[in-house]
Every structure is written in C-alpha cells, then in structure tokens.
Amino acid sequence: MFPIRDDNPQILTPYATYAIIGLNVAAWIFVQGLGSDGMLAQSICTLGLIPGELLNIVPAGTRLPLGPGVACVLGESSTWYTAISSMFLHGGWFHIIGNMWFLWIFGNNVEDSMGSVRFVVFYLLCGLAAAALQIATNPASTVPMVGASGAIGGVMGAYVLLYPRVHVHMLVIFGFFATTIAVPAFLMLGYWLVVQLISGFGSLGGQGxxxxxxxxxxxxVAGAVLVLVFRNPRLLARHPYHGWRRRRLPTESWRRIGR
Incomplete structure (x- = not known):
C-alpha cells in the first residue's frame, strides 16, 4: 500500500517542508551525483552515519568495502556531523522519491500545527532520535546509515497524534490489479508502525x-512525543480536522461557492 493523498486541507504555506525537500534534492544532485557510482559511494563514506565509527568502537584504519574497487577507510577523523548530514542523503532513486513523497503528504499539515521554524527544529530532533535508537540496536555496526526516513517517521508520528481520523487515500496493488482505498490515518500509520516493529525485531543480530x-x-515515537511540546494550540485551532472528534468532510455536504 502506498499513500497518494490525504483529505487534510493545507492552512499555511509549508515553507519548511519545501526547503527540506529542496535540500534533499540538491544533495542528491550535487553531492551524490544523481546516484552515480563514484559520487554516491564517496558521499555515503564521508557524510553517512556509521555507528561504530561515530562511537569510536571500530579501530581507525578499518576498510569498509562500498563496491567493486571502492572502499571507505573508517576512523580517520571526527564524524559527529554525520548525525545531521546523513538525514539529507539517500541510497537510490526509489529511496529519495519515496521519502520525499511521504514528507510531502504528511509534512505540510504537521507544519501547519507548529509553524515553519518550530517544524525545522522538530524535524531535526526526530532524525537524531531515530539515529540514536538505530545505533543502540547495534552500536558497533559499520553499515552506513543514510536517508530522511527516520525524521519523516517523526513527522508521521506527529500526524497520527494530531489528525488521527483524517482519511488517507492509498494505492493498493494485487498482482495486475490496482485500486485505491481511503482509511483513517491512525489505521494506515498504525499498520506502518507495526510493520516496522516486526521487521525491526526480525533484523536484530543481522550484520548486513x-x-x-x-x-x-x-x-x-519521538515525533509522537515531541509534537506535544512543539504544537501551537492557536495554529492547531484553525485546522478543521484535528483531534479525535468526528468532523464533517467537505465531500459529505453540498456547499455554495461564491464566485
């Protein structure tokens, strides 16, 4: 299942969401060379988050193969900044397109609830919390972490707390048959979280x-908690579909539209 859109109106212009998407796309073009082998490998080596290197667990000089004839030498310098830089890198076309689409679907309405400046801080904190939990599961790992998925997971956690009953339209594919369904956000995002938990427990102990x-x-989880601090009640009150209370959707009644 893949989200196409939601029934949530956009109140504010989502400048921060635009900017974050723009930075990710710019990094993909100018830093990662649109996925070209050399630039992709170099960006992952120098700007990706490698838990064992960040925590100084891996001995300096350890070589990490990244492809045919390409290796990354770990532990040569401080890599504290990779906790941030890794959020703006991706491993392939499907990776960046999927992440940016999810951010576009859910980010604007979360930004509506807190404003652009707060949203940027919120997004970065969610990304750091995501990296922290991943590192905690395997602190000696030498597998580079890249992608905005953790921070966007925070956006999704905030969305389900803010707009649990808003319908999300999903593309569902069964073999050669495709259709769309609309489900409340708490069902769609709850299902997504359960899949991540099951897959996460299944990946424990893996080295690849x-x-x-x-x-x-x-x-x-970080997004669901932090949104309680970052949300602005005044901005949220302007939003017609926040909270659990049932509200009439625009498609459920005829409305006169002034010309």
Whole structure:
C-alpha cells in the first residue's frame, strides 16, 4: 500500500517542508551525483552515519568495502556531523522519491500545527532520535546509515497524534490489479508502525545492510512525543480536522461557492 493523498486541507504555506525537500534534492544532485557510482559511494563514506565509527568502537584504519574497487577507510577523523548530514542523503532513486513523497503528504499539515521554524527544529530532533535508537540496536555496526526516513517517521508520528481520523487515500496493488482505498490515518500509520516493529525485531543480530527499521520506529515515537511540546494550540485551532472528534468532510455536504 502506498499513500497518494490525504483529505487534510493545507492552512499555511509549508515553507519548511519545501526547503527540506529542496535540500534533499540538491544533495542528491550535487553531492551524490544523481546516484552515480563514484559520487554516491564517496558521499555515503564521508557524510553517512556509521555507528561504530561515530562511537569510536571500530579501530581507525578499518576498510569498509562500498563496491567493486571502492572502499571507505573508517576512523580517520571526527564524524559527529554525520548525525545531521546523513538525514539529507539517500541510497537510490526509489529511496529519495519515496521519502520525499511521504514528507510531502504528511509534512505540510504537521507544519501547519507548529509553524515553519518550530517544524525545522522538530524535524531535526526526530532524525537524531531515530539515529540514536538505530545505533543502540547495534552500536558497533559499520553499515552506513543514510536517508530522511527516520525524521519523516517523526513527522508521521506527529500526524497520527494530531489528525488521527483524517482519511488517507492509498494505492493498493494485487498482482495486475490496482485500486485505491481511503482509511483513517491512525489505521494506515498504525499498520506502518507495526510493520516496522516486526521487521525491526526480525533484523536484530543481522550484520548486513538493509533498511534501518529501528530508525523508523525511533523517529515515529519521538515525533509522537515531541509534537506535544512543539504544537501551537492557536495554529492547531484553525485546522478543521484535528483531534479525535468526528468532523464533517467537505465531500459529505453540498456547499455554495461564491464566485
């Protein structure tokens, strides 16, 4: 299942969401060379978050193979900044397109609830919390972490707390048959969280690369908690569909539209 859109009106212009998407796209083009082998490997080596290197667990000089004839030498310098830089890097086209689409669907309404400046701080804190939980599950890992998924998980955690009953339209594919369904946000995002938890427990003890499921869980939980601090009640009161109270959707009644 893949979200197409939601029935949540946009109140404010989401400048922060635009800016974050723009920074991710710019990094993909100018830092990662649109996924070209050399620039992609170099960006992941120098700007990706490697838990064992960040925590100084891996001996300096350890070589990490990144592809045919390409290796990253770990532990040569401080890498504290990778906790931030890794949030704006991606591992492939589907990775960045999927992340930016999810951010576009859910980010604007979360930004509506707190304003642009607060949203930027909120987003970065969710990304750091996501990285912290992923590191805690395997602190000696030498697998580079890249992607905005953890921070976007925080956006999704905030969304389900703010707008649990707003309908999200999903694309569902069964083999050669495709259809769309609309479900409340708490069902769609709750299902997503359960999948991450099951996959996360299944990945414990693994040494290879793959999806950072615990980063998704950490971001989601952090977002659900932090939104209680970052939300602005005055801005949220302007939003017609916040909270659990049932509200009439625009499609459920005829309205006269002034010309």
């Amino acid at each position: 690369g793959g999806v950072a499921f615990w980063a998704h869980v950490g971001g989601f």
